[in-house]
Amino acid sequence: MSKERAYNFSAGPSMLPLSVIEDAAANLANYQGCGESVMEMSHRSAEFKAILEDAEKNLRDVLNIPDNYKVMFIQGGGTLQFAMVPLNLLRKSGKADYIVTGSWAKKASKEAQKFGDIKIVATSEESTFTYIPEVKKEDFRPDADYVHITLNNTIYGTHYPYVPDTGDIPLVADMSSCILSEEIDVSKYGLIYAGVQKNIAPSGIAIAIMREDLIGFAKESVPTYLDYKIHADNGSTYNTPNCFSIYIAGEVFKWIKSIGGIKELNKINVAKAKKLYDFIDSSDFYKCPVRKEDRSIMNVVFITGNSDLDKKFVAEAKKNNMHNLNGHRSIGGMRASIYNAMPIEGVDALIEFMKKFREENR
Ligand SMILES: Cc1ncc(COP(=O)(O)O)c(C=O)c1O
Known part of the structure; x- marks a missing residue:
């Protein structure tokens, strides 16, 4: 039996709803x-x-x-x-x-x-x-x-x-x-x-x-x-x-x-993005370079400020079943794409991993 399905944070192609x-x-x-x-x-x-x-x-x-x-x-x-x-x-x-x-x-x-x-x-x-x-x-x-x-x-x-x-x-x-x-x-x-x-x-x-x-x-x-x-x-x-x-x-x-149409889906998307941005903003280890009022609820970019550490983050996240957290090849850093089909549990798992990585690498 192959390994369990990962949380795939790819910017595209991306996760589809499992039921589909x-x-x-x-x-x-x-x-x-x-x-x-x-x-x-x-x-x-x-x-x-x-x-x-x-x-x-x-x-x-x-x-x-x-x-x-x-x-x-x-x-x-x-x-x-x-x-x-x-x-x-x-x-x-x-x-x-x-x-x-x-x-x-x-x-x-x-x-x-x-x-x-x-x-x-x-x-x-x-x-x-x-x-x-x-x-x-x-x-x-x-x-x-x-x-x-x-x-x-x-x-x-x-x-x-x-x-x-x-x-x-x-x-x-x-x-x-x-x-x-x-x-x-x-x-x-x-x-x-x-x-x-x-x-x-x-x-x-x-x-x-x-x-x-x-x-x-x-x-x-x-x-x-x-x-x-x-x-x-x-x-x-x-x-x-x-x-x-x-x-x-x-x-x-x-x-x-x-699931109740786009209105309901949007509420979930906003909640997912808020959780992640709040964690990044409250942390002294991760930083989101995007102006607050212009932030996407679909693609959350963040960095540690050290490109070697960013690469290590992406590699270790993959070992923890969180895939494709690398930023676009043109800018590096990290990017968590949390499209409609990404469950809130995926965001929770990412935040837990981010905390652990911070403790081990600060
Ligand atoms: C905003 C935006 N426009 C266009 C494209 C290009 O799409 P495609 O790869 O389907 O040609 C992408 C791909 O990621 C995109 O993010």
Whole structure:
């Protein structure tokens, strides 16, 4: 028998709810007695059609998505969205404004620069992205086709404490590392996208939630697969989708409903994050470099101030069945990603380990 399941603090791919994994395992070879696995199933079959329709319906329910928004499951993860956004939304002036609050936001802006006139209206790069800059409506170019933000910054552990007011300019948000962890008002956004491998499903797709009036502006030269209209018009089955990932996403949406929806889940997430930040802040051994009001409840970064000790922490934590506590390779230190499926017991175990490590290494 292999060792027990670890608490996996990875920033992504990350833990999925155990009940979802176990249920998928029970249905792996013969999905609900239909004689086939979802992995083998035609994406045009009645069985998969039901899976897809249910997944979309449950996502609409949990996020309260208005009827004038399309939901799309698109391959290529979050990164492909960095290109799809400008290719579809640079539709009038060819200008877009980006707020750069981390490496992913920077990558998104760099990709967009291939296609249009991109302005970085604000950045916190000068302080290694430890805070979210304040941006006002007047800071955006009035003729910008859209404004892009990264709502939660996975690597640096920050989250917007506010939603930027962009007036009539559509707001586009990368929510890869916070989607479904908090209630959001979808109607404030023109487009929301998220890679699924943190809070939703196995990697391989992104979910895009897009206001209908913004769909259909891709130029003729845009490759077919990169046109949101193709996905919207074909119900996410223009080509063969990642059926298995969509299936698990649907099961996770049901799991969220079963625990009382995003409101309840958010209460648990806030409690988990508070416990961990309170412990770090009260300790004279660990430090969180992020400005308090901008801290993420999904990705908690911390350091000891000694990079050798940080490495030792990560290695010893792994021996104690707590995996992937290393910070992103670009900044080092530690990062505990405590997404929706991380139980509070995982946070408790981490804090106990942090206390023990502090006593042994101070
Ligand atoms: C905020 C954010 N955006 C985009 C990405 C890239 O996603 P993918 O690996 O699905 O392309 C990540 C990956 O961690 C992320 O955290």
